[in-house]
Amino acid sequence: MAGAFPLFRLLPVMLLVFALTLAATGIGSSFMPPERVVAALAGQGSRMDEVIVWTLRLPRVALAILAGAALALAGALLQRVVRNPMASPSVLGITDGAAVGVVLFLWLFSDQANNLTVSIHWQPMAAIAGAAVFGALVIALASLDRAGSKPLKIILYGIALAALAKAAVTLLIILGPVYRASQALTWLTGSVGAAHWQDVLAVGLGLVAIIPVLLWQRLTLRQLVLDPQSAAVTGLSLDKAQFCLLAVAVFLTAIATAHVGAIGFVGLVAPHVARIFHGQFRSGYLVSVALTGSFLVLAADTLARIIAPPLELPAGALTALVGAPLFLYLLVKGRQSHA
Numbered sequence: 001m002a003g004a005f006p007l008f009r010l011l012p013v014m015l016l017v018f019a020l021t022l023a024a025t026g027i028g029s030s031f032m033p034p035e036r037v038v039a040a041l042a043g044q045g046s047r048m049d050e051v052i053v054w055t056l057r058l059p060r061v062a063l064a065i066l067a068g069a070a071l072a073l074a075g076a077l078l079q080r081v082v083r084n085p086m087a088s089p090s091v092l093g094i095t096d097g098a099a100v101g102v103v104l105f106l107w108l109f110s111d112q113a114n115n116l117t118v119s120i121h122w123q124p125m126a127a128i129a130g131a132a133v134f135g136a137l138v139i140a141l142a143s144l145d146r147a148g149s150k151p152l153k154i155i156l157y158g159i160a161l162a163a164l165a166k167a168a169v170t171l172l173i174i175l176g177p178v179y180r181a182s183q184a185l186t187w188l189t190g191s192v193g194a195a196h197w198q199d200v201l202a203v204g205l206g207l208v209a210i211i212p213v214l215l216w217q218r219l220t221l222r223q224l225v226l227d228p229q230s231a232a233v234t235g236l237s238l239d240k241a242q243f244c245l246l247a248v249a250v251f252l253t254a255i256a257t258a259h260v261g262a263i264g265f266v267g268l269v270a271p272h273v274a275r276i277f278h279g280q281f282r283s284g285y286l287v288s289v290a291l292t293g294s295f296l297v298l299a300a301d302t303l304a305r306i307i308a309p310p311l312e313l314p315a316g317a318l319t320a321l322v323g324a325p326l327f328l329y330l331l332v333k334g335r336q337s338h339a
Contacts, residue, residue, distance in 0.1 A: 009278050013291045017065065020295060024064075024302045025057045029310075063195040063259065064301045064315070065294040066203040068266055070256035072293020073210075073286060074249040075267025076274070080224055081245050082154045085272065089253040090264030092158030093134045096165030098257040099188055100172075101130020107172045124202065127258035134161055135250030139243065154246075190263030190316025192301050199259040206255035210248050214286060217245060263300075263316040265324070266293050296322075 025041075026032040032040075032049065039045035040053040071089065078087040089095045105126035109118045138161060142153040169188065214221075220241045253267070270293040278288040300318035307313060 068297030072270035093162035097134025124258035131254035189314035
């Protein structure tokens, strides 16, 4: 029964993600009912339905699911490492660092006619580099500063670097020729509208790559609540554990942001929602966080397509619009429970 308990807890959100996947795959310029979607997925539908599902719609749905899972996991790890429920990739400047990487790439390789001089396929690498640089800066500055609480210092340095990154992005867009400036702005708010199977593969491989690390660090995740003295008694090196998990969070944020843009609110809300239904760092908690993040991003992208057709709103704007009131509710509820 011990192994069935997590599955019982996970079943509702798994069913929600599955149902939303069918619904989202059927939504487009021509609506496709769930039975036709299932038939097309199974190779039993019409040729046209199979092309629409497998080529146009399923990559978008799959990318939303995987990117949502990556951002949610990054948020859960950051909240655990810095011991602050307000921590998220956007708060720590990682998302904004990726944005600097992308806009700097577009700025450096745009000519005076706003044409890109290199392949746009290098853009994800620029986002990953930007996120890695800003993540490393946060860790380095917090490590060099010996005064005060290290988790608090990580938050403060992250907020400062995020503000610096936002200013840099604004200046780069205003001052220089930027290839498809409107496209850059859409990327900055987050969107999965341009998804391709290579994007799905890249994010999926990134998630698979961190599974062994999370399994290796599963006991460490439980011990991070200990103070340095108690951790030393158990043989845990807090600095090494924090560095390892911060690096994983930076990697997850970078790989997701590189392909879907700056959808940062998911990393803040998803861990809280999962904690309500699953408890904190029980068996299966991180799976619950990943599924919750998948649901949030996929729901936001689906709403973005149906609110004002034929226009598509940025998914990142929807996650903030839906996530902010939800997070305020969680804060109020948490304060009442501690009153």
